[in-house]
Amino acid sequence: MPAEATEKSTYKIPIGPIHPALKEPVMFEFEVDGERIVDADVYLGHVHRTIEWTGMRRNPVQVLYLAERICGICSYCHPMSFALAVERIAGIEVPERAEYLRVVQAELERICSHTLWAGVAAHEIGFDSVLFLTWQVREKALDLTEYLTGNRVTKAITQIGGVRRDITKDMVPKIEETMGFLKDNFGKLKKIFLDDKTFKMRSQNVGVLTKEDALKLCAVGPTGRASGVKKDVRIDQPYFAFSELDFDYVTPDVLTGEVNGDVYDRIIVRLLEVKQSIDLIEQCVDILSGMPEGDIVAEPKIAKLLNQLKKAEGDGIGRMEAPRGEVIHYVKMDGHEHPYSWKVRAPTYNNILPWIPMLKGEQIADIPIVAASTDPCMSCTNRVGIVQDGNRKMYSGEDLHELSVQKTRRLMQ
Amino acid sequence: MKFSMIPQVLSQMLKKPFTNKFPAKYIPSSVTGYLKDVQSGKAKMIPPVETPEGFRGKIQYDRDTCIGCKLCIKVCPTDAIEFVPETKKIRIYLSRCCFCSQCNDICPKDCLSMGDEFLLADTDKYSSDLIVE
Amino acid sequence: MSREQKLSPEEIVDSFTKEFSGKITDTKVERHKIGPSKLEMIHIWMTVDRSVYKDAVKHLMTIDEETHFAVGSGYDIEDRIEIINHFSIYFGKKGEEISINFKIPLPKSDPVMDSICDLIPGALISEQEKQEMLGIKVKNIPKDMRVFISDDFPEDMYPWRKDEMNADKMGRNLHEHDKIPAAKVPEKKEDEE
Numbered sequence A: 001m002p003a004e005a006t007e008k009s010t011y012k013i014p015i016g017p018i019h020p021a022l023k024e025p026v027m028f029e030f031e032v033d034g035e036r037i038v039d040a041d042v043y044l045g046h047v048h049r050t051i052e053w054t055g056m057r058r059n060p061v062q063v064l065y066l067a068e069r070i071c072g073i074c075s076y077c078h079p080m081s082f083a084l085a086v087e088r089i090a091g092i093e094v095p096e097r098a099e100y101l102r103v104v105q106a107e108l109e110r111i112c113s114h115t116l117w118a119g120v121a122a123h124e125i126g127f128d129s130v131l132f133l134t135w136q137v138r139e140k141a142l143d144l145t146e147y148l149t150g151n152r153v154t155k156a157i158t159q160i161g162g163v164r165r166d167i168t169k170d171m172v173p174k175i176e177e178t179m180g181f182l183k184d185n186f187g188k189l190k191k192i193f194l195d196d197k198t199f200k201m202r203s204q205n206v207g208v209l210t211k212e213d214a215l216k217l218c219a220v221g222p223t224g225r226a227s228g229v230k231k232d233v234r235i236d237q238p239y240f241a242f243s244e245l246d247f248d249y250v251t252p253d254v255l256t257g258e259v260n261g262d263v264y265d266r267i268i269v270r271l272l273e274v275k276q277s278i279d280l281i282e283q284c285v286d287i288l289s290g291m292p293e294g295d296i297v298a299e300p301k302i303a304k305l306l307n308q309l310k311k312a313e314g315d316g317i318g319r320m321e322a323p324r325g326e327v328i329h330y331v332k333m334d335g336h337e338h339p340y341s342w343k344v345r346a347p348t349y350n351n352i353l354p355w356i357p358m359l360k361g362e363q364i365a366d367i368p369i370v371a372a373s374t375d376p377c378m379s380c381t382n383r384v385g386i387v388q389d390g391n392r393k394m395y396s397g398e399d400l401h402e403l404s405v406q407k408t409r410r411l412m413q
Numbered sequence B: 001m002k003f004s005m006i007p008q009v010l011s012q013m014l015k016k017p018f019t020n021k022f023p024a025k026y027i028p029s030s031v032t033g034y035l036k037d038v039q040s041g042k043a044k045m046i047p048p049v050e051t052p053e054g055f056r057g058k059i060q061y062d063r064d065t066c067i068g069c070k071l072c073i074k075v076c077p078t079d080a081i082e083f084v085p086e087t088k089k090i091r092i093y094l095s096r097c098c099f100c101s102q103c104n105d106i107c108p109k110d111c112l113s114m115g116d117e118f119l120l121a122d123t124d125k126y127s128s129d130l131i132v133e
Numbered sequence C: 001m002s003r004e005q006k007l008s009p010e011e012i013v014d015s016f017t018k019e020f021s022g023k024i025t026d027t028k029v030e031r032h033k034i035g036p037s038k039l040e041m042i043h044i045w046m047t048v049d050r051s052v053y054k055d056a057v058k059h060l061m062t063i064d065e066e067t068h069f070a071v072g073s074g075y076d077i078e079d080r081i082e083i084i085n086h087f088s089i090y091f092g093k094k095g096e097e098i099s100i101n102f103k104i105p106l107p108k109s110d111p112v113m114d115s116i117c118d119l120i121p122g123a124l125i126s127e128q129e130k131q132e133m134l135g136i137k138v139k140n141i142p143k144d145m146r147v148f149i150s151d152d153f154p155e156d157m158y159p160w161r162k163d164e165m166n167a168d169k170m171g172r173n174l175h176e177h178d179k180i181p182a183a184k185v186p187e188k189k190e191d192e193e
Helices: A051-055 A060-068 A077-090 A096-125 A128-149 A169-195 A197-203 A211-216 A221-225 A263-290 A302-310 A355-359 A364-373 A397-412 B006-014 B031-040 B071-075 B102-106 C009-019 C050-063 C121-134
Strands: A011-015 A027-033 A036-043 A313-322 A325-334 A341-345 A383-388 A391-396 B059-061 B081-084 B089-093 B112-114 C024-034 C039-048 C068-077 C080-089 C098-107 C112-114 C137-139
Touching: A027 A364, A036 A355, A051 A060, A051 A341, A060 A077, A060 A302, A077 A096, A077 A302, A077 A313, A077 A325, A096 A128, A096 A169, A096 A197, A096 A263, A096 A364, A128 A169, A128 B006, A169 A197, A169 A263, A197 A263, A197 A364, A221 A263, A221 A325, A263 A364, A302 B071, A302 B102, A313 C098, A325 C068, A325 C080, A341 C068, A355 A364, B059 B089, B071 B081, B071 B102, B102 B112, C009 C024, C009 C039, C009 C050, C009 C098, C039 C050, C050 C080, C050 C098, C050 C112, C068 C121, C080 C121, C098 C112, C121 C137
Parallel strands: C039 C098, C112 C137
Antiparallel strands: A011 A027, A011 A383, A027 A036, A313 A325, A325 A341, A383 A391, B059 B112, B081 B089, C024 C039, C068 C080, C080 C098
């Protein structure tokens, strides 16, 4: 009997919602042909916490602390954007010393976030020693944050009209010591990430996002800048004291002279931004030591501030550059104590749609490093179900990570 | 350079580890037995890393200075402070507190301050250790 | 009109009102002073009728091909729903970006508007979110499904609304069943002078 003609077709793999290298749980469905990915689909909504609904039932000072707990790593940008929006509605002027203090805290958060990402990216490739080295460097930056604000992660230093704590003259030596330590180790990290053969093998020409796709899908932050799009809210629409400071867009051609839009370019952009942040903090601390003592908040009595905000009416927008991209808050106040409407948009939601063109044509073992290169939030476990010839096989998070590590070993031989 | 981590890894073998081994060098076989030994003096516990000045730990309440104005309740984001009308003083529930210290800033008589205690885990949400009054 | 010749904010507003006379109302150019050197930051607000909304976005893309769509927000007030879409143009050089916000009022009896996903594909998630949170319908949307709310949430409850279709019934107070020990209250003296 002649054999029946069979035809080759693709398989559909669901990945998620709890997933490797992701901050928010996200569900994907990949259409796979052997090891190559042919198409991808994204589904969201697994950590919806009704924050905007809760925020419309609290007064503006309480909303600041609610906004801080939207994300653990950009825990400074969300309350600050909300404060910027409310200040524009109520017409509150921020004193000059507070603007420079706000810049120092923002750049310190950027350093902590980018070093965390560098460790996670190394872990996804399988290079655990670099993970421990990078996070050891990060501990010094977190110690400085604890010294300046009182806590390592939820800083609680925002106030509508300024900041809550000052940087006095006796705090400056500790800042200078930490910046010196970071500068010494930066050279070491740069050599490991950019010159090492392992990183180059796994990340060059992988997960490419072209400039046209980045513009059409509105990619923001280092994901967009690595594809050559010059978008940075600190330079385009300066806020705080960024208009006084001296810095420029960070794109990969600053270091290598060409733009490819792959994972290697994103590593370059993030490491150069750490160097830029250290430089900005030093500039600000110099300016602050030269300024006389002054106010750090426009209205120190909070009961009076709440009464002033009760009478404010109108709508306003606050935009900031978080470590992951552009954060935008829209607030509408109408003369009551609670805001009438509040909309939050975190940068990861704009960076999720670019995953689809990035993952087409790649292999399954490349999913963790490509997903981690756009820097979504913390990693969780995952379950992957693969259907092969009618048998279901379940891969857990550790198995997917193993696949990625084994690919590195194969390439190294 | 091909394997740039090798000098770093070799030098790490001769240095002291960066991790602070709190509370003990190796995991004890029974945690409650170990805590009993520490209290009676038989074992020593390695202390945690020092907290800096200005750390926001467990809240401390000066009952006699409080005038019962209820401004701290207006500003607390998590509904953690309750007013007791009979004595005109407040109660703070630490299981709901988020350690933001906004109540410290608004109090007109400065009767609230943040201490430096942070080992606050307990099995009962409303045990007497976790209610400050 | 493209990035080479940048228009001033008043010229941008004039080009819109000339092109869509009568359908664009309530234009406002806000100038905020920011930072120690009091640099100017420009926000343009416009109320756009829903019949010309898609053409207005096309006109905006002739002013700048690389228009950036940030987010869409919205609220309901009295008998209408207002959707606000936030765009920004002229990024790339220091201090020159202008934020443009289109307000689109929709009547509650017929809340339908056009989708712009064929012009800017990055607007997909924002439009799906408005459908499920406020109860509007977006015509010609590429993928019609819920994005943030789970599929077993009731059909006609819209969390952002303030009228009878809101979702307050689904909210729970997590502390209402806690057993809290009573406060120490000193006993009242029976014989007070």
